[in-house]
Amino acid sequence: MTETIAAPLRQTPLHNRHVASGARMVGFGGWSMPVQYTSIIAEHQAVRSAWGIFDVSHMGEFKVSGPEAREWLGCLVPANLEALSVGHAVYTMFTRPTGGVVDDLIVYRFADHLLLVVNAANRDKDWAWLQRHLPEAHGQVTLEDVSEDWALIAVQGPSAAASLERLSGGDVSATGSFGITTFRLAGIDCPAGRTGYTGEDGFEVLVPADQAARVWDLLVAEGASPCGLGARDTLRLEAGLPLYGHEWDDDTTPIEAGFGWAVRNPGPYLGRDVHVRQKAEGPARRLRGLVLEDRAPAREGYEVVSPDGEVVGKVASGTFSPTLGHPVATAYLPAGFVPEQTVSIRVRERLVPARVVALPFYRRPAIQPTRRTP
Amino acid sequence: MIRFATSHEYARKEGDRFRVGITPFASEQLGDVVYVELPKVGRAYAAGEEFGVVESVKAVSSLYMPVAGTVVEVNDPVVQDPGLLNTDPMDRGWMVVIESADPSAYDALLTEDAYQTEIASH
Known part of the structure; x- marks a missing residue:
């Protein structure tokens, strides 16, 4: 003990x-x-x-x-x-x-x-x-x-x-x-x-x-x-x-x-x-968004798998998106993986399809001019 | 007739079958449930074996069979609408019905009073 x-x-x-x-x-x-x-x-x-x-x-x-x-x-x-x-x-x-x-x-x-x-x-x-x-x-x-x-x-x-x-x-x-x-x-x-x-x-x-x-x-x-x-x-x-x-x-x-x-x-x-x-x-790798076409949330550390079956990254953050109503995740992927491609995420024993997207997942409706830097 | 596992599943006795779900205490601890993974009809489990997964916004939790048996019914509505586990875990939020080869194991589970004492110490 x-x-x-x-x-x-x-x-x-x-x-x-x-x-x-x-x-x-x-x-x-x-x-x-x-x-x-x-x-x-x-x-x-x-x-x-x-x-x-x-x-x-x-x-x-x-x-x-x-x-x-x-x-x-x-x-x-x-x-x-x-x-x-x-x-x-x-x-x-x-x-x-x-x-x-x-x-x-x-x-x-x-x-x-x-x-x-x-x-x-x-x-x-x-x-x-x-x-x-x-x-x-x-x-x-x-x-x-x-x-x-x-x-x-x-x-x-x-x-x-x-x-x-x-x-x-x-x-x-x-x-x-x-x-x-x-x-x-x-x-x-x-x-x-x-x-x-x-x-x-x-x-x-x-x-x-x-x-x-x-x-x-x-x-x-x-x-x-x-x-x-x-x-x-x-x-x-x-x-x-x-x-x-x-x-x-x-x-x-x-x-x-x-x-x-x-x-x-x-x-x-x-x-x-x-x-x-x-x-x-x-850069050789880029942070990407992943939108899961399944209800199972991807969690930190889950493997991201290419269509060839190769592990190409790991989930950095993953949760259920209350606004979008489905799971979302982030992962660093090789530069060749660009938005609208499909990859898979290993969720326990299953491979769940996920769409690569550009971040963010959500942008607020424009009410005021927004600037990210002064 | 209902008994409880220390891992916060309940087994409700219905003849020689048991309806299994999670307790309101477990549901409350999980917070907003967004995903439930349940087995298929016909799968057999030992007592204490993991039979599914429930996920809240923050966390993944395993579900454990309170009594050994074979799945004879699965509650599809709770898979479609996991929020039932928050709003009505004891009734509409049930998960599976099992047929048990060893119903005596049920008697070893916690009674309602014993379970309430157990969770009061949390």
């Missing part, structure tokens, strides 16, 4: 709210997080049709300041931070010299500093990565882990913006996709980016940790549906948004993942040579 001593799971500032509302709590990246409050499908549909709120306070926030903050960070990411103006945010990745991805993140540019929001499971890894490269800033950059100062509430869905305007008395008409604004909620000033991980319009709202419950209660009272990590995963997968550890890892490049559009840093940065070459020559 062996005994494993598990480290206690960390709790977000909203933990009591989740437990009180009967959410099912699970361990995720070392945190105790709500996977669902009522039903994953109901929460998913609330976000597609109205609005939902997600506690994503487990994510890390790092503050980067100093006269050379943007220059220094610009050597670590494929985004063009020189083009990032105050009041805007950008989706990017920390990349390795080999072109692979340490983590994906959002960089917010405030007047006097940058704020990096990173994945919960990679907080320690990212911090070590940044510390390792900090000497290259020659003392001109200050790096602070401010994760404990902030709760992060994602407010997502077609009525998210109007609801936040109503609650804050603010006006977001001038704040485009990836723009930054401030909402005054329950008397608290909350910086927010017009960003998200659901494929819907919405904001990710930073709330001082000790005020998080007040803001959460206000949003719930206004009619927002609390949503857990279960719906967050089905929503992001339908929207073709990658999840670290599934679509992203240390050996995967942005070009392979279909994020060539996010590679636009003209200066030197880690991994640039690999990215430039892959952009010019085309």
